[in-house]
Amino acid sequence: MPLHRPESLSAALELLQGGRAVALAGGTDLYPALRDGTPPPEMVDLTRVDGLRGISRSETGWRIGGATTWTQVLKADLPPLFNGLKAAAREVGSVQIQNTGTVAGNLCNASPAADGVPALLALDAEVELAAPSGTRRMPLGDFITGPRATHLAPGEILTALLIPEADGRGAFFKLGARRYLVISIAMVSAVVETEGDAIKSARLAVGACSPVARRLPALEAALAGKTISQAGQAALTYDYPELSPIDDVRAGAGYRREAVATLVARAIGQAALTDKEVPHVA
């Protein structure tokens, strides 16, 4: 049962051709999904591929490598724009999960409850996908197509997340039934830029309330020019047509819909106002 540990991207891509081998990063989605069964017969470990781990800055934005762990996100020196992503990183499972689980794995696994997705949607993240034939980019919102479904082609590797430089501050709230190790009932991320008392721009995303986490473009547009408290009020009265929450073991659909409004209002306030640590919800 080979486990390949390539050190270059080209080697990794080559090993993944033929569709037999499975990409492995932190294994925190892959192994539990086996449900005590045996691992895939052939795996390609991406964690040692040169250049895939870490966060860097370019002229136009930020690059989060395709094998960057949540712990690396937490420890990185990032501007307040990333407060939401950092808060999400802190909420992923536990220290153990954060130490091995990767941001890219979270996206490729495409769980509706993936905490990374709303945080990255609110940052207008794009994914960079590499194949032996070349590299392509697409917005994260297009990349994930449904629960556990993405545009990742067989043999392709998510090599990076690309986040455009922007002003503004991020926030993230996760709602769960216990403090640690909890699958979200709902989570909300906001990136808000203010001018004086008024909102200049707001980017909002909600997870676990639709097959794929969603941005809220209509609400975002409506917030421009509003004060923070007006914006909070708008969030509470907005009817969230983007969302289609379901009943599951964690909560009912009606509750999710109602809770999201509260969380969005609070996330806007958090992102707009404070410099403090993002407090935990639930």
Add this chain to the structure above:
Amino acid sequence: MSLDAPQGHIGFTLNGAEITVPADPTARLSEVLRERAGARDVKVGCNAGDCGACTVLLDGAPVCACMIAAGQAQGCEIETQAGLVARDRDAERLAQSFQRHQAAQCGICTPGMMVSAVALLRSGEALTEDSVSDALGGVLCRCTGYRKIIAAVLDASTTAPLAEGGIGAPIARLDGWPKVNGSERFGDDVAPADALTVQVIRAPFHRASFRFGDLEAFRKENALELILTAQNVPGENRFGVIPGFEDQPVFAEGETRFRGEAVAAVIGNREALAAMGRFPVTWEELPSVLTPEGADTAALLHEDRAANVMCRGYVARGNAAEAMGRAAHVVSGDFSTGFIEHGYIEPEAASARRVGDRIEVQCCTQAPFMNRDGIAGIMGLAPEQVRILPTATGGGFGSKLDLTAQPYVALAAWILNRPVRLAYTRTESIATSTKRHPSQVHMEIGADAEGRISAVRFDGVFNTGAYASWGPTVANRVPIHASGPYKTPNYEAKSAGIHTNTAPAGAFRGFGVPQSAVAQEQLYDLLAEKLNMDRLAFRRLNCLGNGDPTVTGQVFETGMGIDACFDALKPHWDKALAEAEAFNATNTAKKRGVGIAAGWYGCGNTSISNPSTIRAGITPEGTLCLHQGAVDIGQGANTVIAQIFAEALGVPVGQITILGPDTDITPDAGKTSASRQTYISGNAARLCGAALRAKILRLGNVSEEATITLEDGGITLSDAGTTVRVELEPSEGYAIEAVESYDPPTTPLDENGQGDPYAVFGTAAQICELEVDMALGTVRLLRIVAAHDVGRAINPLLVEGQIEGGVAQGIGLALMEEFLPGRTENLHDYLIPTIGDVPPIESLVIESGDAHGPYGAKGLGEHCLIPTAPAVLNAIAHATGARVHHLPATPDTVRAAIRAAGTGT
């Protein structure tokens, strides 16, 4: 490929030693560490990242070894609990701090906790409650309630000595060091390396009929050693725990009654099992019933149990109907709770080997002798032909009383004459082990104009699942306890256990009493509100005192200490109420509330003989041995029983060598359940210690007052200034020996449930302070104050440990736990409290003594969680004005209650 180790091997540094082991590089690192590298201090509780028991340091970072491909560790440095404690001074100090604080109970989570804590200590981050919680948040503990773990980590750098002393001293767990240094061995840790593995084939439907294909052909094709079905059971293909209710087959025949029920087992080596094809069985799903509604008209699960009623319980006193009619104030309500999973971090595990015409089973268990007799019945052997060698048990809470993995390994090892092992997967454990009974309760309580309880009517329906297990005990106990520890002159309580197509409900800390308390204590709040009385004062007015008859007419002249519990809580209550009021005056989004609830619990079995026997002896060489068969599942029996014995004998506890609980060498101390070990086995230990003392004093011809000193292979007796040396005669066995038994004095109950069901009751009352986010319905607990009358605290630290662990389970029951068959069969859908969900707990230990308990001690294990859930619910109601009737009070449930009450926005 960049593996430097030879093909098929992986090399890494394990606790400082460079090693190379044969391993599949895609295998889970946890498995390779345990099975190939011998690191059995790495525990496996879930194989899915959910429990953290498998935490190791990989190049210094804590990770779950169950999700690391072994090949990813190639060339890395791996550190585990045992290695850390042996090699790292800070880790060794941490281990001592764990001992000092009794941060390990059963010890199965301890490796994960300590390894995570070492990473925090090394990081240099400031140690605060928050940083400790963040660092340890990925490791679940079901025993301790986490508070002592937090305290131990915060105190990791100090080196205070361990406490010493006799009864009443907070001495460290006598069996604690192996738990904190990584050498403790649990159910699967002792499996012989050459053992074959069992895999059980289980039903995928709630109810189904089934047919096997060609089993022999399948066996050959898949290189299996053996396939077991009902046909291979030489004795009776059924087991159970209550005489007359042994109704559960080892392997179903023709029809399965719950999802996960066993129909066959395959035995082979690991490779063969991993490669095995689809087992040849065809299923036909049949209509099933999962709740008591509709069970009366559903197909009978057991031919002899009409309407699927397993059994009923009844207690009546006075005239409840008439008194209710006359009551000045009456409240009533319906309350329900769901299936609760025990959630011990160690899944069931056993291994067996045949020794001539005997079978030896090593397993985690709460009831070695019951297991022995059960296996003997299944195998058609005499009980003496079965030997149970209990390993350390990584939590039990009631579910490890019943047989689980043992019959499969015993049968296979017997037939194959080779060692055989089986460790349940987490899913297998949750799907098939016994559960706390779901309850549906209708209750009505009446009081007179002055607020005195005049009448109670209680009707509880309990879903007992497919098989009886301990269901009859629940049906019996509940009507005796449903009044709570209060004077209730007119009382009528009915209970029924109903069969459904679900996993059997059995014993779980409290045997149905926590469920009835959820109804009774919430109605008490409603009644206090109607009476416009303070909720504590109302309870204090009505609580039982010495000399008051209980609802079964039993009168305790001493030791009914619930009044003292309320009195101890009073200052905390007043302060908490004032603080909540002040907070609420200035906050609208969040509201604070304070709740109170009480509980009681009879120690030992209900109205039947349940003796314990303890044996002790002194070898000719002067070693004092205590044959201690009261299984320590983390609660501390090894320490408490030894403390009691040492006190009675008059020697320091450190001189005792504890033997057992192997059924070949220890007499039967009964099962670890019903909070009976401290009281019943403790009394046997006291009698045994006293008997041994009397014999020794007689040999020296000295007075009762003499001091016994064991030294230099003999005994020195000092009495009023004279010293006598007793030489020990050479002999085969012990030079001096004593065996004593104790059986609690109880009486049978009459047709109205009147009589003396237990010789000892323990009582408790708790306060919960919390904060509710009114818009989200999320609940944050702030503090629990728990007042417990334990009669006499043999070991105050163990008492606190039991209280904190029980409170944590009560929190889970109140706020998050519910097993849904087929849906929450893992530890990420079935939630138990994490380290961040248990607030500070202040224990107020009341010692009112007891007429029967050893040195006045009562049992405690189950009392701890009974008041917690209703105290939480009462606090939620106080904070929000909204009452939750149907548990668990998850955020959506609380929010719905707030909306219904119209108290939110």
